Amino acid sequence: xxxxxEMYKIGKMLCAALFSFLIIVHxxxxxxxxxxxxAADNSIMFYEFKYEGDVNTERTLxxxxxxFIKRTIIENTAGGTIETSYNFxxxxxxxxxxxxxGNQKVLNVKDQFGVDQLDGDVRFNGDGNEYDILQSxxxxxxxxYADDGTISICSNDGEVLYYAKMKSNVGVIYRYKNNQxxxxxxxxxxxxxxxxxxxxxxxTVCGELxxxxxxxxxxxxxxxxxxxxxxxxxxxxxxxxAIANGVYFLIxxxxxxxxxxxxxxxxxxxxxx
Amino acid sequence: MCLEKMFTIGITLSVIITNAFSADxxxxxxxxxxxxxxxxxxxxxxxxxxxxxxPTDLVPSPDKTKLYVAEQTAKKVAIVNVTTKSVxxxxxxxxxxxxxxxxxxxxxxxxxxxxELWPEGFVYEIDESSGSITQKIKVGHSARAPxxxxxxxxxxxxxxxxxxxSVVDINAGKEIRRVKVTREPxxxxxxxxxxxxxxxxxxxLARATDTASAHCDISLIEVNNDYKITTFGLTQxxxxxxGVTxxxxxxYALITHLVxxxxxxxxxxxxxxxxxxxxxxxxIDNKKLLNDISLDYSTDIGCANPWGVACTDDGKFVCVxxxxxxxxxIIDFTQLLELSKGTTWxxxxxxxxxxxxxxxxxxxxxxxPRALAIIDNKAYTAGYFSNFVEEFxxxxxxxxxxxxxxxxxxxxxxxxxxxxxxxYCGDIYHCxxxxxxxxxxxxxxxxxALNWILSGANGxxxxxxxxxxxxxxxxxxxxxxxxxxxESIYFGILNExxxxxxxxxxxxxxxxFMRLKPVPSPYLVKGKLSESAQRGREIYYNKAKVDCxxxxxxxxxxxxxxxxxICNDIWDATAQIKVPSLNECWRTSPWDHxxxxxxxxxxxxxxxxxxxxxxxxxxxxxxxVEFVLSL
Numbered sequence: 085x086x087x088x089x090e091m092y093k094i095g096k097m098l099c100a101a102l103f104s105f106l107i108i109v110h111x112x113x114x115x116x117x118x119x120x121x122x123a124a125d126n127s128i129m130f131y132e133f134k135y136e137g138d139v140n141t142e143r144t145l146x147x148x149x150x151x152f153i154k155r156t157i158i159e160n161t162a163g164g165t166i167e168t169s170y171n172f173x174x175x176x177x178x179x180x181x182x183x184x185x186g187n188q189k190v191l192n193v194k195d196q197f198g199v200d201q202l203d204g205d206v207r208f209n210g211d212g213n214e215y216d217i218l219q220s221x222x223x224x225x226x227x228x229y230a231d232d233g234t235i236s237i238c239s240n241d242g243e244v245l246y247y248a249k250m251k252s253n254v255g256v257i258y259r260y261k262n263n264q265x266x267x268x269x270x271x272x273x274x275x276x277x278x279x280x281x282x283x284x285x286x287x288t289v290c291g292e293l294x295x296x297x298x299x300x301x302x303x304x305x306x307x308x309x310x311x312x313x314x315x316x317x318x319x320x321x322x323x324x325x326a327i328a329n330g331v332y333f334l335i336x337x338x339x340x341x342x343x344x345x346x347x348x349x350x351x352x353x354x355x356x357x
Numbered sequence: 358m359c360l361e362k363m364f365t366i367g368i369t370l371s372v373i374i375t376n377a378f379s380a381d382x383x384x385x386x387x388x389x390x391x392x393x394x395x396x397x398x399x400x401x402x403x404x405x406x407x408x409x410x411x412p413t414d415l416v417p418s419p420d421k422t423k424l425y426v427a428e429q430t431a432k433k434v435a436i437v438n439v440t441t442k443s444v445x446x447x448x449x450x451x452x453x454x455x456x457x458x459x460x461x462x463x464x465x466x467x468x469x470x471x472x473e474l475w476p477e478g479f480v481y482e483i484d485e486s487s488g489s490i491t492q493k494i495k496v497g498h499s500a501r502a503p504x505x506x507x508x509x510x511x512x513x514x515x516x517x518x519x520x521x522x523s524v525v526d527i528n529a530g531k532e533i534r535r536v537k538v539t540r541e542p543x544x545x546x547x548x549x550x551x552x553x554x555x556x557x558x559x560x561x562l563a564r565a566t567d568t569a570s571a572h573c574d575i576s577l578i579e580v581n582n583d584y585k586i587t588t589f590g591l592t593q594x595x596x597x598x599x600g601v602t603x604x605x606x607x608x609y610a611l612i613t614h615l616v617x618x619x620x621x622x623x624x625x626x627x628x629x630x631x632x633x634x635x636x637x638x639x640x641i642d643n644k645k646l647l648n649d650i651s652l653d654y655s656t657d658i659g660c661a662n663p664w665g666v667a668c669t670d671d672g673k674f675v676c677v678x679x680x681x682x683x684x685x686x687i688i689d690f691t692q693l694l695e696l697s698k699g700t701t702w703x704x705x706x707x708x709x710x711x712x713x714x715x716x717x718x719x720x721x722x723x724x725x726p727r728a729l730a731i732i733d734n735k736a737y738t739a740g741y742f743s744n745f746v747e748e749f750x751x752x753x754x755x756x757x758x759x760x761x762x763x764x765x766x767x768x769x770x771x772x773x774x775x776x777x778x779x780x781y782c783g784d785i786y787h788c789x790x791x792x793x794x795x796x797x798x799x800x801x802x803x804x805x806a807l808n809w810i811l812s813g814a815n816g817x818x819x820x821x822x823x824x825x826x827x828x829x830x831x832x833x834x835x836x837x838x839x840x841x842x843x844e845s846i847y848f849g850i851l852n853e854x855x856x857x858x859x860x861x862x863x864x865x866x867x868x869x870f871m872r873l874k875p876v877p878s879p880y881l882v883k884g885k886l887s888e889s890a891q892r893g894r895e896i897y898y899n900k901a902k903v904d905c906x907x908x909x910x911x912x913x914x915x916x917x918x919x920x921x922x923i924c925n926d927i928w929d930a931t932a933q934i935k936v937p938s939l940n941e942c943w944r945t946s947p948w949d950h951x952x953x954x955x956x957x958x959x960x961x962x963x964x965x966x967x968x969x970x971x972x973x974x975x976x977x978x979x980x981x982v983e984f985v986l987s988l
Contacts, residue, residue, distance in 0.1 A: 118386055118391075120391075124489070126451040127451065131394065140385055143390070147477065149883075151477050153474075172884060173894070180393060191389040193393060201405055202405050206389075206392065206403065217392055227391060227392065246401070248386070
């Protein structure tokens with residue numbers, strides 16, 4: 085092979101690998117609801133999330149009895165995230181701006197008239213698992229992300245005041261120690277993937293590959309799993325030895341409901357499949 | 358070989374970076390959205406909205422050892438041991454607590470919950486000993502004032518903005534009936550025999566121009582007779598009916614309210630020229646309004662904004678808290694009843710209660726007391742803007758509180774909270790003679806449904822206005838007489854309260870008005886437009902069909918311009934009226950600048966108002982009205 089041809093092939097592979105990475109790091113689409121409870125386990129309200137592709141573009145807030153409160157449209161801009169909330173008539177209620185200042189996220193909320201609803205910026209200072217909520221330099225609350233998927237809102241001395249639970253279409257979503265949430269696809273290399281998930285009840289989980297043109301390439305697995313945490317090792321080389329190199333969609337369904345739609349790179353090794 | 362290595366590096370890089378950054382929950386559920394939801398729902402405190410207690414209801418336990426305190430904005434019920442004078446437990450609830458009832462055996466509490474943000478009402482049944490919620494029962498819009506039947510089987514709840522009463526079967530854990538009452542039921546009590554529910558409707562439902570009808574109703578509901586209702590009109594001009602109790606013998610209902618003397622030009626405040634503060638006595642058995650007594654002390658001194666009312670078990674005393682003048686009235690009920698049975702109508706007769714042998718006025722420390730409870734010979738009050746319960750000996754010689762029971766820490770008032778306090782306060786520092794507060798004409802910052810002739814108005818009556826969005830829709834007043842809210846507050850304090858305006862009062866009040874938000878309409882279904890309202894919305898915005906958005910465009914539904922009056926105003930035929938916002942118009946009947954319309958249908962098709970709405974079919978009109986009343 086000529087040097088130019090080799091370089092072209094290397095470049096193509098790197099691009100594909102990078103493309104695969106970029107797709108996978110997108111926010112997980114499976115967080116459908118976020119339910120809020122007080123410390124006495126009383127349900128208060130919940131968010132419903134909507135996505136365009138893998139990107140969360142909208143969420144709607146309902147009270148516990150499903151009374152609509154507001155719909156929020158999320159817009160990522162160069163200056164930060166702008167979240168505009170609307171009432172039942174489509175009239176603006178609030179406009180939130182989320183920016184980054186060093187390691188801190190900064191939240192500012194104004195109503196439709198521009199009146200600051202929090203009386204000053206609120207800052208979130210943390211490492212991904214625990215955040216201090218600060219306003220005017222004062223610690224007002226803490227937020228903790230636990231491994232079981234619970235987000236706790238605590239007083240300064242650690243007392244849990246409220247907590248929130250994420251749910252997907254298939255039940256409660258748990259969070260893993262590596263900050264991932266199920267269902268999660270791990271790339272293991274050599275066309276091997278690990279699909280991990282959590283089920284609220286026994287369900288049939290099915291994985292299949294779809295080509296970029298939308299053609300179904302074939303099923304990789306279809307099994308009934310018990311409730312709770314589950315894991316499936318996917319070896320595309322073994323399951324579909326004739327598959328061509330390229331980028332595919334891995335579609336995973338639980339009892340027929342789509343819970344994952346990820347682009348993955350399938351690459352023949354030097355020794356062939 | 359080189360190619361393979363590069364590929365392996367690429368994939369490895371992908372895996373490493375993926376594992377480091379992939380799909381973190383914080384990307385989808387970042388801390389700011391968790392915080393924002395709770396902060397804007399006032400569940401967690403911010404600089405703008407600290408968590409205040411706002412005690413709004415006090416209920417004694419049947420064994421008389423405890424008091425249950427509804428801490429409205431803290432969303433808690435506090436249990437107070439009256440012997441040790443300490444809080445023994447606090448029970449957290451999902452929404453603001455507006456009222457409490459206790460089962461006859463004391464084992465269960467029933468708390469009504471609703472708020473301006475989440476007005477859908479629920480009753481929470483709470484196990485008294487454990488503090489855990491055992492039932493959650495859906496009731497109506499802005500539920501409050503729960504009343505339990507003497508047999509403990511039925512709960513009645515006032516749905517303030519549904520204009521009805523929920524009848525709840527406690528064993529079944531569900532609402533079994535709604536009973537329609539007049540308007541904005543705010544307080545209720547049941548007779549000891551469990552047969553009659555007395556409901557206080559807090560606002561008039563009438564054309565403000567129909568002076569004979571401009572009064573509030575009391576609804577007597579015979580609960581064992583298919584909920585048959587007998588309605589009594591209180592004194593002409595009555596409104597803000599916020600308290601009711603029944604004497605232990607079940608013969609009389611005692612009702613606190615205001616009387617607005619709206620036919621007089623508001624050029625002075627003393628001698629009840631604008632408002633008197635009254636206690637009506639209703640003979641329940643004979644279904645007769647026995648009398649209506651001015652609680653005001655003399656022609657010079659009023660007792661603003663009577664609210665909670667309660668009787669001693671022996672029926673000897675009745676106590677009233679005055680949320681405006683920050684006082685407690687302890688009244689010898691035997692003498693009061695005798696006076697009431699006389700031939701003189703005592704509304705507006707000052708001095709009836711100024712003898713020390715009949716009534717004792719005691720200053721309460723807790724600001725804006727609305728809640729009142731009596732256990733034996735002790736009266737307990739709690740100021741809405743305070744964090745303690747005060748105990749008073751019930752005696753005509755009582756001079757001050759005998760004890761103070763702390764409920765918990767209270768953050769310092771924000772400018773907005775301070776403004777809210779100033780708005781409700783009608784003591785001598787806020788109003789000459791303590792006759793009234795801002796809340797007297799604008800209950801809860803909304804209209805009292807009456808027409809008023811303000812000083813300098815040259816006899817032209819105008820319907821009281823809502824303060825909602827007043828800050829954002831200058832000029833203010835119906836005819837734009839004032840430049841803005843600040844000026845309106847200034848002249849309101851000067852002319853209607855008789856005080857020289859101070860920045861310390863008017864600036865916080867301005868901040869309070871600036872932040873007022875509308876209450877979601879009871880016409881909404883689960884917070885959204887009904888199907889009819891959705892059709893109405895299409896009509897509303899269809900310029901080819903109706904001309905609504907010419908004058909009521911945008912988010913505030915007003916073009917802020919002036920337009921000829923839509924009704925015949927005999928006092929001011931040339932009136933140019935500032936187009937009002939439609940936000941919360943479901944709450945501000947009667948409509949137009951002199952309150953001459955009580956039907957939104959008639960407002961819409963009025964040809965002085967709209968040039969083409971009259972052409973709508975009856976269904977289209979119904980849909981349009983449904984939309985407008987949903988705003």
